[in-house]
Amino acid sequence: MKWVLLVVAVAAVIVGGVALIGLTLPQDHVVSRSAKLSASPDSVWGIITNVSEFPKWRKDVNSVERLQGTTLLTWREHMSHSNLTFEATKLEPPSHLVAHIVGKSEGFGGSWDYQIEPAGAGSKITITENGQVYNPIFRFVSAYVVGPTATIDKYLTSLAARTGDTYVPGAA
Numbered sequence: 001m002k003w004v005l006l007v008v009a010v011a012a013v014i015v016g017g018v019a020l021i022g023l024t025l026p027q028d029h030v031v032s033r034s035a036k037l038s039a040s041p042d043s044v045w046g047i048i049t050n051v052s053e054f055p056k057w058r059k060d061v062n063s064v065e066r067l068q069g070t071t072l073l074t075w076r077e078h079m080s081h082s083n084l085t086f087e088a089t090k091l092e093p094p095s096h097l098v099a100h101i102v103g104k105s106e107g108f109g110g111s112w113d114y115q116i117e118p119a120g121a122g123s124k125i126t127i128t129e130n131g132q133v134y135n136p137i138f139r140f141v142s143a144y145v146v147g148p149t150a151t152i153d154k155y156l157t158s159l160a161a162r163t164g165d166t167y168v169p170g171a172a
Helices: 002-024 041-049 051-057 136-146 150-162
Strands: 028-037 063-067 074-078 083-092 096-101 108-119 122-133
Touching: 002 136, 028 150, 041 051, 041 096, 041 108, 041 122, 041 150, 051 063, 051 074, 051 150, 122 136, 122 150
Parallel strands: none
Antiparallel strands: 028 122, 063 074, 074 083, 083 096, 096 108, 108 122
């Protein structure tokens, strides 16, 4: 019985410490990553705005449904761990897209700002995340366990594979 109490006490101290450290971290963050792709800006634009095709090239997305929203492009991504709704607030083909997470139910929110520019025979895409992490434990995990650019890196890895390229995080 003493061992069980000791384990529970140690777990409580660890979780409490993680939460306290998380409380000292800022709720808002801005991170950015870029990738060079062999596809033209028009082609990259077509890939990132054809949300119905996401499940074919993004392993983390099981399905997508287009929604009627207040913008030209609103969609919900169904993933194994959650469902997220996005709304495009800026669509300037083929160079600029801004998509916001609708709601705060997942403990985080914010937007991705996609900038696409010509680069040689291909293009360069830069994604800037203007994010908020509301839960202090999630803030700790984002900052010290998975890293603040993990989601962008996963997306760019999938996008590069879709265009026949390879993405190396932080290399572009």
